[in-house]
Amino acid sequence: MRSFMGRDILSLKDFDRHEYFRVFEVAAMLEPYARDRHNGDLLAHKTLVTAFYQPSTRTRLATEAAMHRLGGHVTGFSDAKMTRAGDFYQEGIQDTVKMLEYYGDVIAMRHFQQGAPAEAALHASVPVINCGDGWGEHPTQVLTDMMTIYRERGTLDGLKWVLIGDMRMRTMHSISYALSKFDTQNYVIAPDEMYFLPEFEQEVTDMGFRFQRKEHIEQVIAEADVIYMEPVVQPDYTKARQEATDDKGRTPANYQVTKKLLFEKAKSDAIVLHSLPRQDELLQDVDTTRHQRYWVEAYNGVLMRMALLALILGGVE
Numbered sequence: 001m002r003s004f005m006g007r008d009i010l011s012l013k014d015f016d017r018h019e020y021f022r023v024f025e026v027a028a029m030l031e032p033y034a035r036d037r038h039n040g041d042l043l044a045h046k047t048l049v050t051a052f053y054q055p056s057t058r059t060r061l062a063t064e065a066a067m068h069r070l071g072g073h074v075t076g077f078s079d080a081k082m083t084r085a086g087d088f089y090q091e092g093i094q095d096t097v098k099m100l101e102y103y104g105d106v107i108a109m110r111h112f113q114q115g116a117p118a119e120a121a122l123h124a125s126v127p128v129i130n131c132g133d134g135w136g137e138h139p140t141q142v143l144t145d146m147m148t149i150y151r152e153r154g155t156l157d158g159l160k161w162v163l164i165g166d167m168r169m170r171t172m173h174s175i176s177y178a179l180s181k182f183d184t185q186n187y188v189i190a191p192d193e194m195y196f197l198p199e200f201e202q203e204v205t206d207m208g209f210r211f212q213r214k215e216h217i218e219q220v221i222a223e224a225d226v227i228y229m230e231p232v233v234q235p236d237y238t239k240a241r242q243e244a245t246d247d248k249g250r251t252p253a254n255y256q257v258t259k260k261l262l263f264e265k266a267k268s269d270a271i272v273l274h275s276l277p278r279q280d281e282l283l284q285d286v287d288t289t290r291h292q293r294y295w296v297e298a299y300n301g302v303l304m305r306m307a308l309l310a311l312i313l314g315g316v317e
């Protein structure tokens, strides 16, 4: 297995099976800090720089919380408008990163341009973590998803997944790469205009991601071990920010999971994951069902990011 020390986390394309389990193992080792709400000092001598060019609630705060739990320091920005990248100068990634690398020991970046964290990694002397790049990938979200399922089921093999929503989403790209490394059967449900791009479909198929396309959640919900959701009412992820409009549209029943549907058709132990935020594809009545694990992911997301930071920064071997 490759060492995590000093490594960029840009994509799950090249993550192998053992690396998932190593991250989960370290997360379990570090869990007492989060469970007991007690900050330690494992990374007391390190600083995280968060460079967020797109809004975020979960990813930025979970990464920062993970660093605080391990006693590390945090600096950065959550809105590029307050930096020279977001004003008259439109300062580029290369020049920005040549500064940030001296302000900390690891850079966690979210950007509206696909490939921006990879470009940052080319120029930075410190590791870069991709916290979501345009429509590209979202590795830390999907590591959290995979860990959540592993902690529930004790395995990542032999499961049936239903991926439902906008397949252009960065989470859907990362989860397809991840599932290609495990023995899973998968269904994909998406509107035509939100389906995988042909080159991506070819790539993940070649990597071993086995799936069938379906039209409606009702066709497959009874078989699902994991229902992995994203909205179909979506903003444009290539933009730095999109304001809400009065009429965003509504989600067709094909792409909607409800309490009624789960109770009538799903396996009793089926798990619903959603990276959030949500629209009307996942109604709040699902929150109180035994299928919901998206709130559990708030906790798991901190554990997983503690593990990644500790591994990358040499807090653990």
Ligand code: CP
Binding pocket: 055, 056, 057, 058, 059, 060, 132, 141, 275, 276, 277
């Ligand atoms: N899951 C996720 O990426 O959420 P945020 O956009 O709030 O970080």
